[in-house]
Amino acid sequence: MSSPRMSSAAQAARGNETRLAWMLVSPALSIVAAIALLPILWTFWESLHFHDLRMPWLGRPFVGAANYIEIFQSQRFWSALAHTGFFLATTLVLELSAGLLLALSIDRVTRGRGLVRTAVLLPWAIPTVVVALVWRFMFESPGGLAPTLFDRAGLTPITWFADPVAAWAPLILADAWKTTPFVAILLLAGLQNIDSSLYQAAEVDGAGPWRQFREITLPLLRPALLVAALFRSLDAFRVFDLVYVMTGGGPGTATEPLALYTFATLLQNLDFGAGSALSIIVFAVAFLVALLGIRLFGRSAFLERSP
Amino acid sequence: MTRWSWRWAVVTALIVGAVLFPLYWAIVSSFTPESRLFTAPKLIPAQLILDHYRALFTTRDFWTPIRNSLIVAGATTALAISLGAVCAYALARLQFPGKSLTLAFVLAVAMFPQVSIVSPLYLILRKVGLLDTYPGLVLPYLTFAMPLTIWMLVGYFRQLPFELEEAAALDGAGRLRTLWEVVLPLSAPGIATASILTFLYSWNEFLFALSFALGPESYTVPVAIALFRGQYQVPWGEILAGAVVATGPVALIVLVAQRRIVAGLTAGAVKG
Numbered sequence: 059m060s061s062p063r064m065s066s067a068a069q070a071a072r073g074n075e076t077r078l079a080w081m082l083v084s085p086a087l088s089i090v091a092a093i094a095l096l097p098i099l100w101t102f103w104e105s106l107h108f109h110d111l112r113m114p115w116l117g118r119p120f121v122g123a124a125n126y127i128e129i130f131q132s133q134r135f136w137s138a139l140a141h142t143g144f145f146l147a148t149t150l151v152l153e154l155s156a157g158l159l160l161a162l163s164i165d166r167v168t169r170g171r172g173l174v175r176t177a178v179l180l181p182w183a184i185p186t187v188v189v190a191l192v193w194r195f196m197f198e199s200p201g202g203l204a205p206t207l208f209d210r211a212g213l214t215p216i217t218w219f220a221d222p223v224a225a226w227a228p229l230i231l232a233d234a235w236k237t238t239p240f241v242a243i244l245l246l247a248g249l250q251n252i253d254s255s256l257y258q259a260a261e262v263d264g265a266g267p268w269r270q271f272r273e274i275t276l277p278l279l280r281p282a283l284l285v286a287a288l289f290r291s292l293d294a295f296r297v298f299d300l301v302y303v304m305t306g307g308g309p310g311t312a313t314e315p316l317a318l319y320t321f322a323t324l325l326q327n328l329d330f331g332a333g334s335a336l337s338i339i340v341f342a343v344a345f346l347v348a349l350l351g352i353r354l355f356g357r358s359a360f361l362e363r364s365p
Numbered sequence: 366m367t368r369w370s371w372r373w374a375v376v377t378a379l380i381v382g383a384v385l386f387p388l389y390w391a392i393v394s395s396f397t398p399e400s401r402l403f404t405a406p407k408l409i410p411a412q413l414i415l416d417h418y419r420a421l422f423t424t425r426d427f428w429t430p431i432r433n434s435l436i437v438a439g440a441t442t443a444l445a446i447s448l449g450a451v452c453a454y455a456l457a458r459l460q461f462p463g464k465s466l467t468l469a470f471v472l473a474v475a476m477f478p479q480v481s482i483v484s485p486l487y488l489i490l491r492k493v494g495l496l497d498t499y500p501g502l503v504l505p506y507l508t509f510a511m512p513l514t515i516w517m518l519v520g521y522f523r524q525l526p527f528e529l530e531e532a533a534a535l536d537g538a539g540r541l542r543t544l545w546e547v548v549l550p551l552s553a554p555g556i557a558t559a560s561i562l563t564f565l566y567s568w569n570e571f572l573f574a575l576s577f578a579l580g581p582e583s584y585t586v587p588v589a590i591a592l593f594r595g596q597y598q599v600p601w602g603e604i605l606a607g608a609v610v611a612t613g614p615v616a617l618i619v620l621v622a623q624r625r626i627v628a629g630l631t632a633g634a635v636k637g
Binding site for chain 1: 370373374376377380381383384385387388390391394402403404405406448449451452454455456459460461462464467470471473474476477478479480481482483484485486487488489504505507508511512515540541565568569571572575576586587588590591601604605608611612615616618619620623624626627630631
C-alpha cells in the first residue's frame with residue numbers, strides 16, 4: 059500500500075476483499091442499525107412532540123423543547139437524578155473495594171479455585187429479578203431474616219421498605235452481592251497479569267505486604283480497576299430491574315432512579331413525548347460517561363485490541 | 366508465608382459463605398410451609414415440603430413462561446451467533462474502508478441504555494403487530510446480543526494464526542470456504558463461550574420483556590415471577606420456588622462452563 063502504483067491485480071484483490079467484507083458485515087450491521095440506531099433517532103424526534111397515548115384525539119403536535127423544559131422544571135426528575143447518582147457512587151465504592159479484596163484472596167487460594175470461582179460466579183449469573191426477590195424476602199418486615207436478627211440483637215427492628223432512607227440498604231446490598239463477583243473476576247485477570255518477579259524483588263528489598271500492595275499491585279491494577287469502574291458505572295446508571303422489583307421506586311418515589319422514572323412515564327402514564335425526552339437525557343448522560351471512561355484509560359483497551 | 370495463605374483461605378471461605386448464604390436461604394425457604402416463612406426463621410429447617418413447587422406447575426402455569434424464555438433466549442442466541450460470527454470474521458480478518466468506524470459503532474450500541482429505545486421499539490412493534498409475540502422480543506434482544514457476540518468473536522478470531530487461512534488459500538479455497546471449513550470449526554470454543562453468555566443475558570433480560578410482553582401467555586420467566594400475585598398476600602413460597610426454578614438452568618450452565626465464562630468475560634475487558 060505504500061507504493062503509489064498498485065498493480066491492477068492487487069487493486070482488484072482489494073476491491074474483492076472490500077466487497078466480500080461488506081457482504082459479510084451488512085446483515086448483522088443492518089439489523090443493529092434498524093433496531094438500535096433508528097430507534098434512538100426516532101426517540102429524539104418523538105421527544106420534540108407532544109404525544110400522550112391516553113389522549114389520541116390530541117394528536118402528536120410538534121412542541122420543540124417543551125418536553126425538556128418541563129422535565130428540567132420537575133422536582134421528580136432532579137430527585138431521580140440524585141437517586142441515580144447516590145446509587146452509582148455507593149455501589150461503585152462498595153463493589154470496587156469488596157471486589158478487590160475478593161480478587162486478592164482468590165488469587166492466593168491454591169486449592170479448590172474452581173469451586174470458589176463457581177460459587178462466586180453464581181450471583182453474577184442469576185437473573186437480577188431473582189436477586190431482587192430473594193433480598194426483598196430477607197428484608198421483608200415483620201418476620202423476615204434481617205428484621206428478626208435486628209430484634210434478637212436487641213435493636214429496634216426497621217421496616218426497611220417503608221422507610222425512605224432504610225429502603226436503600228437492601229437495594230445497595232443486593233446490588234453489591236450480585237456484581238462484586240464480576241468486579242472480582244475482572245480484577246483477578248488483572249492480578250494474574252502482574253509479573254510475580256516484581257514481588258520477589260520487593261521482598262528482597264524488604265518491602266512488607268502493605269507496601270507491595272500499594273506500590274506494585276495498585277498501580278499495575280489501574281487499567282483493570284478503571285475498566286471495572288466504567289462497566290459498573292454504566293450499569294449502575296441504568297439500574298432498573300433491581301429497583302423495579304425490590305422497592306418499585308418506593309416508598310413513594312424515594313428510591314426511584316432515572317430509568318424507572320422514564321419507564322413509568324412511558325409505559326404507565328403512556329406519555330410518550332416526555333418519556334422520550336427522558337430517554338434521550340438518559341442516553342446522553344450514559345454516552346458522556348462512556349466517552350469519559352474511554353478517554354480515562356485510553357481507547358487502546360477497546361478499539362485496538364489487535365494482536 | 367504459610368501463616369498468610371492460611372489467613373487468605375479464611376477470608377475466601379468467609380466471602381464464599383456470604384455469597385452462598387442468600388441462595389441457601391432462598392432454596393430452604395422455597396421448601397418451607399407458607400405459615401412458617403415469617404415466624405422465627407431457623408438456619409436448619411424443621412420441615413420441608415414440596416407444595417410451592419406443586420402449586421407452581423398446577424395452580425399457576427409456570428411451564429408457559431419457561432417455554433417462552435427458552436424459545437426467546439434460544440432464538441436470540443442462534444440469530445446473534447450466526448449473523449454475528451460472519452460479521453465478526455470480516456471485522457477481524459479482512460481489510461476494508463470503514464472497519465474501525467463499524468467496530469466503534471458496534472461498541473457504542475453495546476453501551477446503549479435499554480430504556481432509551483423502549484419508546485420507539487414499543488411504537489414500531491405496535492404498528493407492525495409484533496407486541497406480545499416471540500419476534501417482538503427476539504428483535505429487541507438483538508440490540509444487546511448482537512454487539513456482544515460480535516465483540517467477543519472479533520477478539521477470538523484475531524487470536525487465530527493467519528497461517529491457517531494462508532494454507533487454505535494456497536489450496537485454492539476461497540475466503541468463504543475458508544471461513545466455513547477452517548475458521549469456524551477452529552473457533553468452536555469461542556463460539557460456545559459467546560453462545561453461553563448471550564443465552565444467559567437473554568434468559569435474564571427483564572426491561573424489554575416487561576415492556577413488550579403484555580399478557581401472561583407471553584411472559585418470560587423473570588417477568589412472570591416479578592408479577593406473581595396472591596389473592597390476599599404476597600405468595601412468597603411460590604415466588605421463591607419460581608426463583609429457584611428460574612435459577613436452575615443458569616446455575617447448571619455456570620457449573621459446567623465456569624472456566625469458559627471467566628475467559629469470555631475477561632477477554633473483552635482486560636488487555637493481556
